[in-house]
Amino acid sequence: MTQPVSTQPVSTLPVSTQPVSTLPVTELSFPSTAAPFADVLSGLVRLLAGLLRLEPQQIDPDQTFRTFGFDSLLSVEYVAVVNAHHGTSIEASALVDHPTPTAFARYVAGERPRETGPVTASSVTARDPMHAPVPTPPPGPQGLPVLDVLREELAHILYCDPWDIDTKAPFYALGVDSTRGTEFVAVLNRVYGLREYAVTLYGHPNLTALADHVTSLLPVDADVRAAGTAPAG
Template identity: 45%
Template sequence: MSFQDQTLASATSDAAPAAVVAELISLLADVLKVRPEQLDPGLTFRSMGIGSVATLQFVSVVNAHYGTGLKPTALFAHPTLLAFAGQVAREAGVVEERETAPPEPATSVTPDATQDILGFLRERLAGILGCEPAALDPSAPFNLLGVDSIRGAKFVAAINDAYRMNEPAVTLLDRPGLAAMAAHIARVAKAEGPPAADGPAADEELGALLDAVRADRLSVDEALTRLPHQA
């Protein structure tokens, strides 16, 4: 099953707060004795090789952390971390709390600036995914566009390099869509004007860092910190 197909199943439930997704990734990583960045929240628990013992341990840890009474069978009803996070959020009452959170303060960002950034993001992500920019819906969540952990790391690296930012890999969880990411960049980016085009040397170095992430020699966040900013 493709990454898109796996995440479509979880999309039928209410979207979970990014903080809950991140916490569940951390809890599951502790159970499996792996690093959190090695876990893709869009993959099914079965495809990650989680057996009955790990299932019992994970659900027990989640219940202790959130004060919930979830059964191990909840992982069968919600077979990905994204889908399970939605159920955990509802059981723990986190969804309502998130909905009443105050909005981000207004800024003087112009619509034109945001649109320029959105255009760049669509082109860059389209290049990473191997599709046309017009095929990418700015309001669609990144996971439904086919952005997995490796593609996400490459995309965030491109954003950091182009706009002189230092965003962590999980920024795509907090701003799950091109439009939301463009608005965030317009508020906080230090660069003025359109970003410079990538050069061959930058592409080669980025490729080497991504190879290191795939080979588990570097974490995603470690790779992002090693990317040089272009002049």
């Protein structure tokens, strides 16, 4: 059966005359998620700024990671820091589907373990490794030059004999990809109490250059020597 069609002019159809500003909006607000997202975004921006050696205010969260110069190495490193910060297990490939800090923050907010208490800006800062107190560097392996220590540690990662590693060969020629590079720098930081990023391998592209760099960061110590430096005496 054909339904009768209203002939009432559209302009006279009943509409709400209540001002938009006074319409109820409680069903459209999300107080339980808005604050955590803002804190997650703020934290991710700080982590990104630390990784890029920038100030947080220099980061536009709506710019793509590619704009910030991200490659596979930086992606792996950044996501590893985010996972350590938030207790997540996010893959670096997530940055492809969530290509800006804002988009990535929304994803991270949904992946975080449920908090036992409210997430606040102060609690995020407290867990922020970029603002945590710098630990006192432990002494290096007794009596070993930095170069020998780094060659030994890299050999463990590459599953080869330390003396098969040419200390002047570029890391890429030794088979150090982004994942192995991140692992190697993490070991370096643990051994010497440093806070270097995987991108350090770009500026110091072989073991000899890296050993010189690490030595320059360490306190003067007779047991921590640069490559080729003989003990005094």
